[in-house]
Amino acid sequence: MNKNRNLTGRKRQEHNEKFKAQFTDYALAGLRKSDYAGVFQKIKDGDQTAWLAEIKLDGFQRSLFVKIWGSRDKAGNICRLGLLQGLHLKPERRSFNPVAIPDGGEQFQGIIELQDARLIINVLPASTGSDRRIYLCHLEVVRSDA
Template sequence: MNENRKLAGKKRQEYDAKVKKQVAGYALVGLRRSDYAGVFQKINDHDQIAWLAEIKLDGFQRSLFVKLCSARDKDGNIRRRGMLQGLHVKPERRSFDLIDIPDGGERFQGIIELQDARLIINVIPASTGRDRRIYLCHLEVVRSDA
């Protein structure tokens, strides 16, 4: 009897792992390439300045949106946060912290860990032809099976 329970438990774990992998695969439907880009636009979000970039996907004619905002924490340090919208994953996996990239400039990076993939969001400053400063959003999809 105990053998049957162990076998049933093992089968259930294998099935759960398979389902989680399928759900993660469904969430990434439309992300066929490994790199995507967008340009951040300044928006007002609940009386707070935020930045929003639209990333057009190459599958199923849909878009992802990356929203960034910053606020001071209780110690007075600036904390930069991001939120990915349009990807069907759990809410706690949609938000991310941005960290400074130490190579200079105002470059930041955030990472979202998924079941079988990692989404790396890079914020890169750039200049336009009229010396206007813009920020680019580079989304990199790193799949674990690749």
């Protein structure tokens, strides 16, 4: 009886792992290249200020949106939060914490780990021809070779 239960449990686990991999493939189907970029625009989100970048995809004629905003913790320190919108992912997989890159000035990076892929979101400062400061959003898709 235990042998049948163990076999059934292993088959269920294998099926779940296969389903998760297929779900990731489906969610990332519109991302055919490994690099995408957008420009952050300042927006008003309720009573706070946020930054939103639209990333046009080359597949399925749709866009992704990356939103970054800050909040203060109990000690008064600024915490940056990020959200990726436009992919069919579970809610807990869409958020990320942009972390300052050491010696990177105003550069930040956030990572979203998926079953067989990793989405790396970089926030990079840039200057325009008129010396206006803008922030670029670089999205890198790193797929596993499995």
